[in-house]
Amino acid sequence: MAKIEYRNAKLSPLKIKLVCRKLAIADKNLHYHNELVFILAIKGSAILQINDNQISISQGFFCLLEPYHLHRLFNIKQENFVYLSVEFPLALALLISQNKKVYQTTMKFLQQSLPLIYLSESVQKKVLAYCQWVKKQDDYLLNISLIGFLSTLYIDQLKKLADYSIKSSNWLSLQYLQTFHQNQAPIKTTAKQLQLTPVKVQQAIGQLTNSTWQRQLNQVRLRNTVALMIFDGLSLNAISRICGYHSEANFCKQFFQQFQQTPAAYRQQLVQQDQQLVSFEALEILNYLLTYYQQPIKLLQTTIALKLSPTKFQQLCQTYFHCSFKVLLTQIRINVAHRLLITGKLSVFQAAIKAGFQDSNTFTRVYKRYYQTTPQVIKNRRKFNHD
The missing domain is CATH 2.60.120.10 (Jelly Rolls)
Structure with missing residues (x-):
C-alpha cells in the first residue's frame, strides 16, 4: 500500500x-x-x-x-x-x-x-x-x-450524470464518517448503513488511512467548527453542537490540543485578520452583478431582485465595496472586458459588448480612465506578443 x-x-x-x-x-x-x-x-x-x-x-x-x-x-x-x-x-x-x-x-x-x-x-x-x-x-x-x-x-x-459506482467498504466507511459526524454514536450509524460491525468499520478506516476512527472523526469535527467560525452570528457553543460535540468541555479540550489555543482566541484572531463574513447581503449583490453584468441592468431592477430598498442597497455598496452601484457594475464590466482582451481573440467591439457595454466608444472612454491607455493598444500589444 x-x-x-x-x-x-x-x-x-x-x-x-x-x-x-x-x-x-x-x-x-x-x-x-x-x-x-x-x-x-x-x-x-x-x-x-x-x-x-x-x-x-x-x-x-x-x-x-x-x-x-x-x-x-x-x-x-x-x-x-x-x-x-x-x-x-x-x-x-x-x-x-x-x-x-x-x-x-x-x-x-x-x-x-x-x-x-x-x-x-x-x-x-x-x-x-x-x-x-x-x-x-x-x-x-x-x-x-x-x-x-x-x-x-x-x-x-x-444532475446530468449517474453516480460513479463505489463498492469499497473502506471508501464508504470514511465517507460515512464525514456524513454522520454529528451523531452521538457515528460509528454505530455508519456500521448500520454498511451492514458491518463497528469493529469492521474501524478496521476499514485503519486500512485506508493508517489512522484510527476516533482521530479521523475528531479531525472532521474540528475542521468543520473552524469553518463555521467565519459566521459572527453563531456562538461557539452552537458551532460545537452543530459539528457533533455534545460536551463544551470536550470541544475546548480537543480544539486546544489541535490548535494550541482556545476556540475564543482562535475566533478573535479571525476577527483581527478580517476573516469573518459579516454580510451575506453584500455577497448576494456581488453574485447578482457577476451573473447579469452582460445585461443592461439598473439599480431599481437589482434592488427588486435582491429584495432590498435602494437606500439599503447603496449603503451596502459603500460599506463593503466603497463605491456606488454604478461604479461597482462598471468595475466588474471593465475587468471582464480587460480579461477578454488579454486572453481571447475578440475585437475591441466584441469584448465591449460581451462585457455589457452598449457601444465601443463608451467602453473606450471608460477603459482609458481605468487603465490609462486604450483597449486597442492592449489588443495590438497582445497580437504583437503572439506573432
Missing part, C-alpha cells in the same frame, strides 16, 4: 490557493487534507487514484476532491499532464450554513459519490479565464464568488 501523507495547507477561512500544475512524474504517496479541491484537467491524460479506485482522466475532466478522498496522480506513457487546482477551505463551501438544517444539506451534497464529469472546451476556457481574474484580484468576495461559480457548474453536471 502507498504511504499516506496528510497535508494541512492551513488556509485562512476565506482564502483560496489557485495554481496550474504539471505532473512530470507520478505521485508516490496518497494525499489527503482538510481543504477541498476543484481539479480541471487542461492538457494530456493521467490516472487519478482515489482511495482504492483508479480513474482514467484527460483534458476537460472536472471533479471535486474532498477530505475523505485519499488521492494521487499517475502519468500515462510519460505524457505531461497539466491541471488546474483550486484549493479552498470548507468555510467557502458552507457559505450560508448558519443553522443545523442548512449545514446538513451542505454536508449531504459534499458526500455524493464521484461522477466522471467532462466540460466542453468553451466552458473550460470560461473557468480558466475566471480563475485568472480572481487570482489577480485577491479579494475574499471574489474568492467566494469563484467557489460559488465552480460549485454551481459542478452541481449542474451532477
